[in-house]
Amino acid sequence: MDKFVITGGKKLSGTIEISGAKNASLALMPASILAHGKAKLFNTPELNDVFTMLKLMKHLGVEGSFSNHVMELDTSRINNLIAPYEHVKKMRASVYVLGPLLTKFGEAKVSLPGGCAWGPRPINLHLEGLKKMGAEIDLEEGYIIAKAKRLHGAKINFDVSSVGATGNLLMAAVLAKGTTVINNAAIEPEITNLVDYLIKMGAKIYGANTTCLTIEGVDELQPCSIETIPDRIEAGTMLIAAAITGGSITINNISSMLLEAVLSKLEDSGCTISSSSNRIELKAPDSSIKPKDVSTAAFPGFPTDMQAQWTAYMTLANGASTVTDTIYLDRFKHVPELQRLGADISVNENSAVIRGVKKLVGAKVMSTDLRASASLVLAGLAAKGKTEVLRVYHLDRGYQRIEEKLKALGADISRVEGTEY
Numbered sequence: 001m002d003k004f005v006i007t008g009g010k011k012l013s014g015t016i017e018i019s020g021a022k023n024a025s026l027a028l029m030p031a032s033i034l035a036h037g038k039a040k041l042f043n044t045p046e047l048n049d050v051f052t053m054l055k056l057m058k059h060l061g062v063e064g065s066f067s068n069h070v071m072e073l074d075t076s077r078i079n080n081l082i083a084p085y086e087h088v089k090k091m092r093a094s095v096y097v098l099g100p101l102l103t104k105f106g107e108a109k110v111s112l113p114g115g116c117a118w119g120p121r122p123i124n125l126h127l128e129g130l131k132k133m134g135a136e137i138d139l140e141e142g143y144i145i146a147k148a149k150r151l152h153g154a155k156i157n158f159d160v161s162s163v164g165a166t167g168n169l170l171m172a173a174v175l176a177k178g179t180t181v182i183n184n185a186a187i188e189p190e191i192t193n194l195v196d197y198l199i200k201m202g203a204k205i206y207g208a209n210t211t212c213l214t215i216e217g218v219d220e221l222q223p224c225s226i227e228t229i230p231d232r233i234e235a236g237t238m239l240i241a242a243a244i245t246g247g248s249i250t251i252n253n254i255s256s257m258l259l260e261a262v263l264s265k266l267e268d269s270g271c272t273i274s275s276s277s278n279r280i281e282l283k284a285p286d287s288s289i290k291p292k293d294v295s296t297a298a299f300p301g302f303p304t305d306m307q308a309q310w311t312a313y314m315t316l317a318n319g320a321s322t323v324t325d326t327i328y329l330d331r332f333k334h335v336p337e338l339q340r341l342g343a344d345i346s347v348n349e350n351s352a353v354i355r356g357v358k359k360l361v362g363a364k365v366m367s368t369d370l371r372a373s374a375s376l377v378l379a380g381l382a383a384k385g386k387t388e389v390l391r392v393y394h395l396d397r398g399y400q401r402i403e404e405k406l407k408a409l410g411a412d413i414s415r416v417e418g419t420e421y
Ligand code: EPU
Pocket: 022, 023, 024, 026, 092, 093, 120, 121, 122, 123, 124, 125, 126, 160, 161, 162, 163, 164, 165, 186, 190, 304, 305, 326, 327, 328, 370, 371, 398
C-alpha cells in the first residue's frame, strides 16, 4: 500500500486546474446504459472509483475505453443484469446501475452495498421509490432482486434530500411509462450534470436545478456525449491547502457558484477571495486564521464532503470553532488521526469542537476514508516536520494524483510505493 511523505511548512502558491467531478462521473457512466449505442463522456477524472465503475459496467457487457479523460461506452451488447458483491463492496455508488438496468431491461440483481467506514448509509429511498414505480423488489442472499415489465410514473416525496436516490430514480423514470414527480430532489451540481445528460439523450425532464423534478417517460433514448463538471470538492480541498499553509492559489476552470458556501466560510476565516464565472483566486489570511463554525447541509449548503478538510483547517485557527455534520452523524474518523499531529478536538455526537493550536507536529497517520485522508494531507502540509499518511489508496479513489497538483504548488510531498500498513 502506498503512503505519502510530507514535509510541512511550505507555503503553497500557483495556478492549477481541477479534474472532472467524481460524483458526476459515477452517475453519468451508468446513465449511459439507458441508451443503446456509443456514449462519450468528456473530462472524466482518472480515479479508482471511476475505474471500479468501468469494471462493473464491463462486467454487464458494456464495451468501454478510457484515455485522455474521454470515456467511450458502447452499451449495445449488455448481456448481464447482475452487479456482484465483488464490485459493489468496493464502492457504494455501484448501486447507481440499479435504476438504469431495471427500467431498460425489466430486471436487475444488484448486491446490497453493506457497511460504510463512517456509519449507516441506507438505500431505502432508492428501493421505496422504485416500488412506487411498480417494481417488485426482494432482498435475497445480500442482493436486491428487482423486476418490472415496465416501470410506471409515480409521485415520490423524499423525507430527506438524497443525491443517490434522486439520481437512481431519475434514471429509472426517464424510460418509465407516464409521469414521475420527485419532490425534495437533490440539487447538487452533479445531479444537474446528470439531468443535462439525460435531456441531451432525449429525456423529458422539467424543473432542472430545482427540488421538484417532473419526468415524462419516453420509449427510448439516444446515446450522446456530455462534459463532466469540475470537481467542487477537489477545488475546495486545494483552496484549503493554500489557506492552511499561508499561501495563495488560482483555480482556472471552476465557477464560484459550485462552492459558494465554502468560499464564504474561507472569507470569514480571513482569506481574500476573488472569483468569476470560471476562476477562483484565494490568498490566505494575512495574520491568523479566524475560527469559524460550519454546519453541513445539502447543496447549496456547506458540503459534508468538505467537513474533514475544514476541521483540519480549524486546528490552526486563533480560537475555538464547532463543526457539525448534519448529513452523516458519525463522519469523524479523521479526528483521532489529527490528534496525533497535535490537534485539540473533542467530538460530541455529530459535532466536533476544535480549539486551535499554535502548531501541528508531523507524525505517522492513517487514512480511513477518502475525505478523512484529504484532511490528513492538509494538516501534514501545515505541520512542522515530517508527516506520513498511510493507506493513500483511499485518496486515490477520489483525487486524481493529488500529490502532483500539490507539488506543482510547491508542496514537499512524495508517494512511496510500499507495503506499510
Ligand atoms: N439517506 C437515507 N436513505 C437513502 C439514501 C440516503 O436515509 O436511501 C440519507 C443518508 O443516510 C444521508 C443523506 O440521506 O444522511 C444523504 O445521503 P445521499 O443519499 O445524498 O448520499 P449518497 O448519494 O450515498 C453522495 C455522494 C457522497 C456525499 C453524499 C452527500 C456520490 C457517489 N456520493 O452519496 O460523496 O457525501 O452524496 O452529499 O455521489 C464522497 O465523495 O466522499 C462522498 C461520500
